[in-house]
Amino acid sequence: MSVLQHLPLGRFIEAASRGSRQTKQTVQVSFIVMLLMAAMALFSAKVNAEVPNAVPPEGSYSGIHVEQPIEFPHDTHADINEINCMYCHTYARRSKVAGIPPTSKCMGCHSVIATDKPRIQKLTEYWENKQPPLWNKVHDVPDFVHFTHEKHIKRFVIDNEDLEVENVSEVCAFCHGEVKKMTVADKVKPLTMGFCQRCHQANDGPSDCWHCHK
Amino acid sequence: MSFSKIKRRDFLKIMGWGGVGATLVGCDLPTTVTLEEGKEKVVSYLMPEEYVIPGVGVWYASTCQQCPSGCGIHGRVREGRVLKLEGNPASSVNKGRLCQMGQASLQAHYNPDRIAKPKIRRGSSLVDATWEEAYGLIAEKTANISGSKFAWMTGSVSGHQSVLLQAYLESIGSGNHFVHETINNAVWAKVCQDMLGDSNPRIRLDKAQSMLSFGADFLGTWGSPLHFSTEYAKFRTSPRGTLIQVEPNMTLTGANADLWVASRPGSEGALALGIANQLVSKQGLSMSGLPNSVQSLIRSYTLDETVTATGVDADRIADIAATLKRRSPSVVLAGASAQGHEHGYQCVAAAMVLNVILGNIGKTIESNGEFAYASMAPVSGNTHSLVSFSQAAADKRFDVVFFSGVNPVYTAPKSLGLKESLANIPFKVVFSHFNDETTAMADVVLPLASTEEDWGTHVAPYQAGVGEISIQQPLMEPLSTETRGFGDIVLTLLKKRKETAYEGFADYYAYLRNAFSTIPAEHKNGASDEQFWTDVLAAGLIDVGVKKTSLKVKGVEFDMPKEMGNSSAMILAPSARLGFWDGRHANLPWLQEAPDQISKVVWDSWAELHPSTAKKIGVKEGDMVKIASASGEINVKVYIYKGVHPDVIAVPLGQGHDAGFSRYAKDRGVNSLSILDPKVDKMTGELALYSTNVKVTKAAKTDDVLVRFGGSETQVGRKLVSTIPADVYERTEGGDHVA
Incomplete structure (x- = not known):
């Protein structure tokens, strides 16, 4: 489990399909993957437990959802x-x-990446007004x-x-x-x-x- | 009990309490502050400077403006906010130290009572205005004014602010610059000028083996307190120098002395002459360098005569003379309580005569050199200017007066009638950070940027053989967009007077940049203008050297009045403290909260009374007394203390401000300056601060208590600090005590 979860999901699926030439098996593997994902989602606290030489803190909290000026993903x-x-x-x-991060850092990428997205356009507006988002x-x-x-x-x-x-x-x-x-x-x-x-x-x-x- | 008997409501109650119980366990109770999601804003940098890391402080050099000493400071800045000040180790003035007033400068900067907008008088009240309106009004009122009708009163000033200020006075054709500081060394400076040919000699505490100080509180308020504190540390180490302090009420320096002698104010000169007599008659020193009249004056102060004039024991006087002779070289200083008399000049001169007899000139009192750029040299304040300004105002000599860095309505004794005479001045402009007694009388109030927001250059009035120009630079963006730096205001005023020489400078910063590019290349170490400026800012100062001078001892004749006035009357001692200073810092809560060095009183005024005097008047600690002079009266609580002369009642400066000054100083204590008689030192015109006779009577007790830190003055027999009489120590341990 520990090896799998550290592998990024996309790559894992790719590796699995390459390892089997039979479609049926691939589907089965994909099904297992989905189950694993569900398990990961359910036991997310357990996922964190995988940092070596550390005992993660226990406890959870359900905070209010805070709206931000840009819904940063x-x-x-x-x-x-x-x-x-x-x-x-x-x-x-x-x-x-x-x-x-300073606004200049965002713009380092987003002066060229995804400039058509509304959130990026809003960011660019902040940048051009020389005002970092609050x-x-x-x-x-x-x-x-x-x-x-x-x-x-x-x-x-x-x-x-x-x-x-x-x-x-x-x-x-x-x-x-x-x-x-x-x-x-x-x-x-x-x-x-x-x-x-x-x-x-x-x-x-x-x-x-x-x-x-x- | 079965389940069926639990009602739904009870079930909810139990669950509710259970839930609260679970939350209360240990430290898991989330406080309201930990639950503040989305309440605060967090702002990133738009484009950070390379060296800026949020959460990590960056230190910038600047100059402290809390008193005229001009200490170099470092300010820690984080996320664009200045958070802590420390001394700049490169500064020769304070060598990395910073006093409590300097630390509290942050509270002046972040003070909620700072003036945020210019104000203009409309009828009886001051109303908010724009800078354009304020500048316009000033331009209108000064348009055709004759130079003699204009005056500017400032505190001590130096550097490029002084240059611009003089340029403004010149543009009007006025020579009326009044420089006022209540805490000053003006009489000392005059005596040094007359007797040594240098108003500001260098005092080598580090070279001295013994020191006799007539009220010079060099650890608190005399000269450059932080500088002399470090020099004093050297004086006290290997071998340990001996400090003898003579003063009417104990100062911080007095509390550190090996021998503390209580003097009746005004008798310091007689005591100095008596010691001189002993040095000559018993210790074999020569007074041949002195004028004949002074020699015969010294001869007349025989031991008996001195005991009669001062009330100090004969043995003690002989001991002091013997110690000064034995522990040579020595140094003799004189400060506020010695100079604050109608014959103050003579008292200080008598102290200086001791230096001549003891051969200290050239050994522990040296020439300090002269600052190379006269126009930037420090101009130190005094009280003579306050007296002469009050007179000029009463004589209706001025039409327009500017005030900056002073609060004369507070510091002037009521007997000078300044507040009333200000009505004779049709147009008064006050530059200030805070509303105070003087802004209340103003026609225009110009809100100043704080020390931490402003540019400036300063030349410390006392520097030990160096000529440092200390830089003041903004440590953060101004808190208010409507305050302006002093230099910026004066520059704008000069431009409004169509002074073409200043039109090229967009602001005071540009003016300073230009000024630094014109500094001779020999000070720049081959650096480019840009690099030189950056280096100076980083260091916080630049040493441009001093012109060498030398001391020339001159015989100055003076007399000493035998009659010291009504010798049975009580005398008021308005003693100064490193804290509120002359009252300007009473609005800083840290300084209100810091217990007084002597009495440990917080947030209040008090009157120090000797136990025997208190007994006579019939008061005990915390009781109220009425102190009445010919010029007014104050009611204040009593603190009973042995470190005060029985004929003296000491009320430290600082409190008793008008309500408009500050929420923190409001309704707090009394202003002991207010009831002083308008007496002046006859030679220098300085206010005689220690010569007001008062009548002290018990007043009705109020509910107000005297709040002091620390409890008992005694050790209640617990030997917390063990002591041993000097003769026992000598007999059993050997050693070298003060006698």
Whole structure:
């Protein structure tokens, strides 16, 4: 299972069809694939458990759906086109905040890609007006909590020799859920102190008050 | 109980409580703040600078403007917001340190009471206006004005702001520039000028082995406090220098002294002469360099005479003289409480005479050199200008007056009648960050950009042998689109006066860029103009050197009045603190919240009284007293403290602002400057701040309590800090105590 789910879906089907010359078998394999997908959807929390050397935090939350100025499709970028989370959220490994990518970064691709799509036209309008879109914040912790992306990426990605950096989204999913299956992000993890604390205990994270409250 | 007996409603109740119970467990209660999805905006950069990472601070160099010392600062900027200030280690003034006033500069910047729009007087009230209207009105009122009818009152000023300000005065043909600072060294500067030929000599605390300070609070308000704090640290190390402080009420410097002597205000000069007498008669030093009249003056201050004039013990006076002789080289300083008398000049001169007798000139008091560009050199403020301005206003000499960096309606004693005489000035323009006592009298109020939003160049008034120009650069975008930088305003005013020389500069930034391109190549290290400018901004300063000068000791004759007025009357000491300064920082909550260095009082005014005096008046801590001078009265709570002369009641500066100033300073304490008599030092014209006789009586107690940090003044027998008498220490441990 673990090997399969790390293979991007499109390639897996292609490999399966190439491996069998009989159509019937292919259909059967496809059926199995569909079952697997259903299983993956059902046990998405279990999917996340596959980050090596890490115990993922438990808990879920059903946040309100926050409308954004542009309905940014995370799925198109991170899932279908397999763009690494850290390509756009480039500050995550360098700073306490992951950062919304600068508009110039969006336009780096979208001055040529998909320029006929209404969402891209809206983006181009922002760009030409020299105004970045005002995104609505979905994931937030109170001001008295000092959360840093940099430390977490270091622990679970950079210092984690067994993790391929291509799979960083599994680490992001600890706190953000499977964003690559979403369009605009929704909050699906509680991000309460208990949620943080249990993960810190399970992964030998610091437990002093001042690590987060300073 | 069977299932059938549970009603639907009960079932829901149980489930409801169960649900709440589950949520309350541990730390999983989601607070409202954690549930704020979609409440805040998050804005990305349109196109980030290469070095900008959101969440990671970038430090920029600038210059502090909280007091006239001109310390270099570094400001941490994140996501376009300045978050923290520290000292710039490259600055020779503060060497990387920053005081609490500097730290609190952020609160002036982000202050909710900042003026956000220009205001113009319509009848009895000030109403919002546009900059065009304000500039138009100023142009109209100054169109045909004669130079003598125009005046500009500022705080201490230097650098290119000073250049533009002078250019504006010249464009009108006016020489009326009044530079006012309540906390100043004006008398010291005059004495140094007269006796040493240099108004601003370099003080080598680091070279001195002992120091006698007559009220010079160099750790708090004297000269350049941060600079002298680092110099003081050197003074106190290997070998440890001895500090003797003489003052009417204890300052931060006094609290650090080895020997603290309480002086009746006005007697400092007599004490200095008495010590001089001891040095000559008992310690074998020569006073041959002094004029005959001063020599005979010193001879007249015998030990008995000095004890009578000062009330200080004979042994103590002899001890101080012996210590200064033994621990040579020494240095003798004089500050606010020594200069604040009608004979203030003489008191400071007597202190300087000690330096001459002790041979300190050229050893611990050196020439400091002169800043190379006279037009940018610092112009330091004083109170003489406040007195003469008040007189000129009363005489109806001015038609148009500008005020910037000053709040004279607050700092002027009521007895000067300034507030009333301002009515004689038909058109008053106030440049200010905040509404205050002076903007309330204005006809036009021009809202200034904060220190953190503005461009500028500054030359610190006290620099140790270097000539640094310190850069002030914006640390962030202005918070309000309707405030303007001081330089920008003056530049616009100059353009409105059709001064063609300034038409090429789009703004003050362009003016400064141009000014820096004209700096002689020898200071540029071969860098291009662009590179030089970038280097200066990154460093925060550039040292353009000083013209070498030398000290020339000159014999100055002076006398010392034997009669010190009514010696039984109480004297009011309006002491200054590094905090509120002259009252300008009372609107910064951090400084209100920071306990006073001496009394630990927060958010309030207080009067320091000696226990014996308090007993006489019949008050205890927290009781209200009425302090009445010939010029007015204030009611204030009492703090009983041994570090104050029994004849003195000390009320620190800063509080007692009018309601319009700030939500944080509103209805808080009293302004001790307000009841001072209009006495001045006869030689310099400086306000005699420490010479107002007052009557102190018990007043009706109010519900208001005196809030202090820290509880008891005693150790309640717990030996928290062990002490040992000096003679026991010498006998058992050996050692070298102050005597």
